[in-house]
Amino acid sequence: MKHACQQASQLTSDSFERKLSWLERIRLYTHLAMCKLCRSYNHNLHIMHDIFSGMRNHEHLPKASLPETSKAQILEAIKKER
Amino acid sequence: MNPELWLQEHGDYLFRYAISRLHDSELATDMVQETLLAAWRGHERFKGNSSLRTWLVGIMKHKIIDHIRKEIRQRNIGDKLENDPTSEYFSEDGSWQSKPSSWQTNPEALYNNDEFRKVLHQCMQHLPEKQRIVFEMRELLGDDSEQICKTNDITPTHLHVLIHRARLSLQKCLQQHWFGES
Numbered sequence: 542m543k544h545a546c547q548q549a550s551q552l553t554s555d556s557f558e559r560k561l562s563w564l565e566r567i568r569l570y571t572h573l574a575m576c577k578l579c580r581s582y583n584h585n586l587h588i589m590h591d592i593f594s595g596m597r598n599h600e601h602l603p604k605a606s607l608p609e610t611s612k613a614q615i616l617e618a619i620k621k622e623r
Numbered sequence: 624m625n626p627e628l629w630l631q632e633h634g635d636y637l638f639r640y641a642i643s644r645l646h647d648s649e650l651a652t653d654m655v656q657e658t659l660l661a662a663w664r665g666h667e668r669f670k671g672n673s674s675l676r677t678w679l680v681g682i683m684k685h686k687i688i689d690h691i692r693k694e695i696r697q698r699n700i701g702d703k704l705e706n707d708p709t710s711e712y713f714s715e716d717g718s719w720q721s722k723p724s725s726w727q728t729n730p731e732a733l734y735n736n737d738e739f740r741k742v743l744h745q746c747m748q749h750l751p752e753k754q755r756i757v758f759e760m761r762e763l764l765g766d767d768s769e770q771i772c773k774t775n776d777i778t779p780t781h782l783h784v785l786i787h788r789a790r791l792s793l794q795k796c797l798q799q800h801w802f803g804e805s
Contacts, residue, residue, distance in 0.1 A: 544717020547709060554787035558768065559779075578718075581725040585794050591730035592743075593762035599734070602639035611652040612634060618656050619626045622663055 545572050549579045553586055626663040630655075633676050637683055644687050644764070654690070658683040684764065691756060692774045712791050721795055726802050739801060746796035750789050757782060758789040 552569040555561060561569065573580050607615075634655055641651035661682050662669070669678050712720050733739045747755055757775060760766045766774075772782055 544713060546717055546719055547713045550709070550712075550791060551784075551787050554790045555783050558783050558786060578722050581723040582719075582794065584725050585723055585798075586790055588726050588728060588730055589790065589793065589797070590762070592734050595730055595734040596740075597763060597765050602636070602643050605639050605642055605648070606635040607638040607652065607655060608648075611638075611655070612630065615630055615634070615652070615656045615659060616627060618660060619630070619663065622660055623626075 546576065546579055549573065549576065550582055553579070553583045557586070557590060624663075624666045624669075626659050629659055629662065629675070629679065633679055634659075636676065637679060640680060640683060641687065644759070645690070650690070654683060654686050657686050661686070687764075688760075688766070688770070688774055691760075695753075695756070695775060709788055709791055712795065721798070723794060723798060724802070726798075728802075742801050743793075743797065746793050746800065749796060750792055754785050754789040754792070757785045758793075761786060 549569055549572045552561060552565055555565075556569070573583060637655045637658055638648075638651050641654040642648060645651055645654070658679060662679055665682075669675070673681075714720055747759070750758065753775070757771055757777075760771045760774070761768075768779055768782060772779055775782075777785075
């Protein structure tokens, strides 16, 4: 049997991925109520999740542009297809 | 409908999008080409209820997923469930090895911060390949679980374990390299 913190960390992560069962929720939240470190971990995962959602919704794309040679190559391929 | 014009107007954007996902400019060029050709072949399916760019990006997402899937098959990238790396994060007595401290921050300020994104990117690069792939598909591409499982040929349980491992590792890495040790 895994130790409580190890198990709580898996349940914390899973709570982003699926609906936890009734028993899992009780197990997780009773542990969080007693354990400050796991509460911090839970908090940090929420921050991380928000950061990724933000990145997903505000496309931060690298500064780069298609090299001219690549453009020519693609144009050539399009011409063949037309 | 003019694919030459698409290249002119959206080529750079598609290229940047592909680089942000694949981190390889040659591969990104191939993806732009494949996307434009596929779009041209299927241009009758473009209904015009989304913008042309959104439609092209949608096609490109599929191309990128196909590419990742092929890559995984060819190189047989694996991450066995049997050896559990998460035990590294916990002591013998089961307590946290490196203690998480509660991050006091505004997520919005962070995802707009180039320095932070560099650190995050480096932390992601340190993940075992399969963890990184599924985590990126989940959190950056926003794919649903079913799609990710199909692409990687894994079960939902395996997916959740991989994502859990990735989160433990990223949390620790960001704590060390950005937020500071507790």
